[in-house]
Structures are given as C-alpha cells and as structure tokens.
Amino acid sequence: METISLIIDGKKVHGEKGQTVLEVALKNGINIPYLCYHPKISKTGACRICLVRINGVALKASCVEPISEGMEVVTEDDEIIKIRKFVLELLLSDGDHNCLYCDANGACEFQSLVQRYSIEEIKPSKTRIPKEIDYESSNALRRNENRCILCGRCVKACKEIQVSNVWSFAERGSQTHLVADDGKKIGESSCVKCGTCAQLCPTGALTLQPVKGRGANWELTAIPSICIYCGVGCKIDFYKNKDNILVKAMGNYTGPNNGHLCVKGRFGFDFVHSDKRLKKPLIKKKGSFEEAEWDEALDLIASKLIEIKEKYGPDSIAALSSAKCTNEENYLLQKFVRSVIGTNNIDHCARL
Amino acid sequence: MTNSIREIPLSEGFFVIGSNTTENHPVIGSMIKNEVINKGKKLIVVDPRRIELARYADFYFQIKPGTNIAILNGFMHVLIKENLYDKEYVHSRCEGFEEMAHVIEKYTPEYVAQICGLDNPEDIVEAARLMARLKPMALYYSMGITQFVSGVNGVKSTANLQMLLGNVGIPGGGVNPLRGQNNVQGACDMGALPNTYPAYQPVASIENKAKFEAAWGVSNLSTTPGLTLLEMFNHAIEGNIKAIYAMGENPVMSDPNQKHVIEALKSLEFFVVQDIFLTETAQYAHVVLPVRSFLEKEGTVTNTERRVQLMHKVLPPVGDAKDDWWVIQEVARRMGANWNYKTSEDIFEEIRKVTPSYGGVTYKRAEYEIIQWPCPSEDHPGTQFLHKDKFTRGLGLFTPIDYTPPAEDADFEYPMILTTGRILYHFHTGTMTRKSKVLDENVREGYVEVNPIDAQNYNIENGEVISISSRRGSIRIKARITNTVKPNTVFIPFHFFEACANVLTIDAVDPISKIPEYKVCACRIEKINL
Structure with a gap:
C-alpha cells in the first residue's frame, strides 16, 4: 500500500492511496460532518455537508475526494459553515422534523448537525408536499417520509448489504421519494425485515417497529453480545431501557457480520421476556x-x-450438552460426565 | 469453515451445495449475493429446492434429494477427463489421486444426470469448466451435505473437489461448512462428543486418559467411547441407559422419528432437564431446572469460522434461574467433586490449559481481536484459514467415493420424497422464534411445499390441510403450492410442534458420524376432504 501524507487542519496525517479525505480525517479523530456517507456502503457524494477546502481554494465533498500527497485540507471556515447551514436549512424546510414525536430523537445524525450548527427554527417551504407516513403496514419497520432527507443510505443498504433491492427512489426533483419494490407499502413488499435500512438511516424516516414506547434513546444502555441463532456469530449491540426491557438490536461493526443482521438477529429476542420462562x-x-x-x-x-x-454402573447414565450453551458450560458438562459420572456418554445437537 | 467470512470478497466464485444460505445463514448469504449480483462473481448452486440463490446462479442443478455425491463426482469426472484440474497442486500437496480418479471414471455427465434426475448433462460439463476457471472458488455447504446416511462421504467429496481444483489452503477458497447453531463449533471443540476430549483428543487414547486424569485430579476416566445422541435413546429403550441429564436441547422436536424419542424418554428411570422453557422434551423430565438465557450470562462461543467471541450479561436473571455452569458445579459438588469455579472465566482459564487450539485465547483477546483457532499461545495471531502450505495431516488425502442411495427410496406405498429444513423466520424447534412477535407473525404455522403438478394430481389447493404419512407416523399440515420443490418431492420446515416434520423422518444414520438422514425419506400425501 502506498502511504500518502497530507495536512488536515494544520495536522500532518497519513493515509493510503485510494482513501478519501473524509476517511483519513475520521480515522485521525477529525470530525468532518456528513449525512449521505456511511462507511459500510459505497460513496454517494450527494448531501454536500462534508464539504472541505482543498489547498486553500476548491470546495470539495470530502467523502468522494481522494487524498493526494501534500494536500492541505481545511475542514471548516466561515464559508463552509455558511454552506452547511444552508444545506441543513433547505432540508429542514422541506421536511417535517418534529423531534418530540420522532423515534430517532436523541439518536439522530441530522438532529446532531442541526444542533451543532445552531439552526434557528425554519418555516416549512411553500413547495413542501406532505409525504407518506406508514407506521402500520410492516411489523418490522416504521416509516415517515416527511423526515427523509433523501441521503440514499437505505437504498444502498438494501442493495449492497442485504442485497434485496427493495428500496429505490422514484420521480425527480422536489417530487423525489422512496418506494419499496414498484411502489408497494413496505409491509406488502419483498422486504425480508433485516432492518439494516433503519440501522443506517441518519434521521427518523425509517425506524424499527419495536422501539415505539419503550423509552427515549438517551435512556437506553447498549451492551454488545453474540447472537443466539445460527453459526455466523453476529455481534449485536443490545439496547435495553431502564426497566431492563430489550428495545432494539443493532449490528455491531466489529463482528463477523460487519454490522449486518438478519430478521432473527434483529427481531428474534422477545422470548427472553416471555412469561413462560x-x-x-x-x-x-x-x-x-x-x-x-x-x-x-x-x-x-x-x-x-x-x-x-x-x-x-456409570455407562447407564448419559448427558446431552447444548450448542446453545457457552464453551465454558459445554466444557464443564463433559468434564462432569467424564470425571464425576465416569462415562463418555455425552453428545449434543451437532448433527441435528 | 477452513476459511473466513471476511474472505468472501476474495473469492472469484462460489459453489453452494446443500445450503439454503440466504434463509439459514442470511448474513453470509447476503455477502455472497453482494459478490455475485453487484460484483459479477460466479455462482454455482446445487440444491433439491429452487432456493433464492438459484435465481442468481450461473448454473443451478435441482438434484433429487440424496444425490450430492453423484453430482460432485460428475464435476470431478469432467475436470479429470478434460485435464482442467490443478495438476501441480494435486501432485505436490495431495495423495490418493489415482485411486479416486479410478472411481470417478464411471461418473459421466449422462450417468450423473440420470442419478440426479437432471435433464441436461451438458450443464454439468459447462459448470465444471467454469469451476476450473475460478481462482479461487469457495465451496459452501451445510446440512444439505451432511444429513444423509452418506453424510461423511458427502463431506469428503466436497474436499475431493476443492483439492482437485487447488482451492484448499488459500485465501478466498476452502471447504466451508456453515454451522447451524451459535455454538455448535464450540460445543464440539469442548469435547461435548462421545469420542473426544476438548480439541478432538480421542478418549480411546491411553495418553489422553493420563493427560486428563492429571489435569482433572481423577483416576477413573473411561477409554471406551460413549453413545451418540440417537444411540442413547435406542439404549434407553433397550434398558441400558437409565438416566439422562440434558442441558438445553429439545430432542422430542429435533430428533428424527419422534415416537421413538418419546418412548425412550418415558423408559428412563431418571431424566433431568435444564432449560429456559418447559419444552416439549422437558415435559418428560423428573426434574426441570431453570437457567439463564444467553442475554443473562457471560461466556465464550465459537462461530462457524472458528472465531471465539465473548458474550456479555445484558439483562438480569429471571426468577431463580441460574447459570448452566453453576448448576453443573452444584451437582458435581454434591457427588463429591471438589470444584470451585467462581466465574465463567475461571472455567475458560482451565479450558486453555487442556485445549491446545484455545491456548492463546483470553477473554480480553476474544473481546477486542479477531481470534480464530488454532491459537496455541498468547503471542499467536490465530488462524484465518487452515491447511496453508500443507495440510494438517501433511498431504491432502483424496478418498475414492461411490454414490450410494439414501436409506429409503420412494416406492408404491410411499411414492414421494420428503426433505426437511429451516426457514428464514424461524429457528430449529421454534422455542425462541415462535415467542418473538415479528418472527411469529411472519410465519405462524407449519406447511408443506408441494409442486403444482403433484397438487393437481392429488387435487390439492393452496392452503388446504392435507395428510402426510411415512412409515414412522402421520401429520396434518397445510399445503403450500410452489415450484420451489420438484414434482414428487415435498419439503416441511421442522419448527412447528403441531405439524412436526420429525414425526415422519427416518432415524437411519450415517455409519461413521451417526447423523440422521433428515433430508430424505419416503412419504405419501393424501387429501383429507374428499
């Protein structure tokens, strides 16, 4: 790999050939804001929030700008702030962003940026068209398109991560909106409910159905663990509320799943709270x-x-161990059977 | 898996046989789809059901259930006949080629097509030629290779093919079984098997006996391999097994020939179950112990790519439920053992000492690093893929394998073939998924997939409740008419106790691995409302 040196906000940093300014900045703890970019999908370069000044002149979208040797990058100045504010104001005027009613309140990237750039209340644009609200059709996803900023993360998540190609954009200009399949409601579409679009959504346009009414985002605690289902071993951040009720499961990006989950890993954990336990x-x-x-x-x-x-005699006793239990538990049961009972009659469901 | 999940982007092509990956290992399924659909990688699929992956495949073979070995031999026949195999790899890294090639000789595409019920033998030739061009190609399989009386031979055949193509021991290649449970790999690694101690050290070896007696401070270890799961039940009925201690597991639902399993459990003098629910199996227990679910405990699990990961306590325990390890220790102490583990990490530290492949794994490393066994020491990075430069046994061994038919074929009395498996929205015996709202609402009840031609012949409508019988029993179940299955083949997911596929399945097993033949048995379907 060819190493490239550049200067970001006066700090000398290094990256590899092919990396973008945004990637190198983030890796070095330099916080360039962004909305359409997400490390797990291909680059879009559409929202213009991540604009930076290159070599004192050009304003470029840092998420698609490749680094080059000796490049000097300024991530924020008065003009950049002005442009970012303008973009955020446009998005605010074109949508209905009432955080009080939003599932994403407190866990919203758009909200954070509005806060960061201190945007005063913006009146709705005269051309604003009320868009689809669908809280009912799917038991997995809640959808309020009035909160959609058309970043396209959901479309790419479905195309590149889940690879089901359910979401796409329809129409053009101010009419642009998200559709499932050929215009179906999400609950009637070919969606397999992996929930990855909602995990990547930077606003409250797409959220997970079970979060409703289970606590505000800032009241939740996230603890990582490993999925109980198949052998892929997806790492999951489990969010619970103050009453120790599970609220949501989000794919952890350091696990073998690289952030992705299937429908079981996303929604398959109600059983822990079952009254039949x-x-x-x-x-x-x-x-x-x-x-x-x-x-x-x-x-x-x-x-x-x-x-x-x-x-x-010891061989009249047998034990069934479990592929749902931990290594420690399996080890201890076979040790018990072999050393305390005195038989090798131990097996588990490996063949089932 | 010989290789790693993160190597999927390194493969030029994928051969998926006997794995409905997008439903049963959906995250890996999506990764393969991404390579094929978005990056133009090649895909060859062999499966008796027209699964989702078949849609994206360059070649799809809808074989008759139980004929994997024939088609694998067919591909190898073409590779050898057309000199397309990796000769340098075969000669420098493998042995037994001549003996295998001799057996392969008769598996002409025409002969294979006839066994597998395929119309176009030329596709076998073309697919084999494609495989030879894909450097590297990764082979993925699951229970659609193993759950046959010829399961072990099926696995060896996949290895034969990948060695012939020079695809073992290289990144992006490999023979990659997808394990169906979150810790089935770990349970095997830990010696929860009748013939091996942790790390597959045979119990029959005197050296291993001495080694574990020293480690555990005992002198009574047996060198006689124990009974496998199905053998335990047979021996219970015969009166040789008097007590069974079950930690989890739900054999009443998950084992073949349910009637036989229930008879076995009823014949026990003493049956203990530790579980999170009063399962279909726990109903037959004398004592049931409440334990903590995975979200209420700490410990390690090992995934399908041999990666050891740490689970954390997310929720407080329910009621008086205890950790499984605590329960075992309490019973052991009452039987005279001097055990004093205070945490699961205490147990793991002991595991490291007696399990060479886990020697270098610590809780800290499992949490923050990608650690795949073998990892013998703390300065060892773990092993991303196996058999690099040379095979674990030295030379890769080709095994000559002939196709052998399943234990039960369709006949006049039972004219159809039943195959079973899982579906996307449910897992195994349904104990967990049927209690989870989103999953349960998606698929609430069992069903049988019936081909439209059979539906017409039997005058069955979509959604109609029909009767399915085998030599073991009979169930009533809703018909789902679909081209996913071939004519004369039906498929039932086994998650649903009220329409339990394992009432019907056969308890014939592979002679070596003792795996039951869940994927094929003879059955008949009947209309109920005439």
Missing part, C-alpha cells in the same frame, strides 16, 4: 410438576445419579 426448579411428583427450592432439586439429582451409578 422457567423461574423455579420443578420436581415431578405424582405425575405433575411442583415448584421446589434449588437445594431440594440439586440434592435429589445428585442422590438419584449416585444411586443409578452404583446400581447399574
């Missing part, structure tokens, strides 16, 4: 289960296993 040990007495304390249940198990082992 077992809460107490159960012992069958006269044909029906009765709740018991741990000591009673554990003493019973140990004494029965000792009794059976003494009567019929």
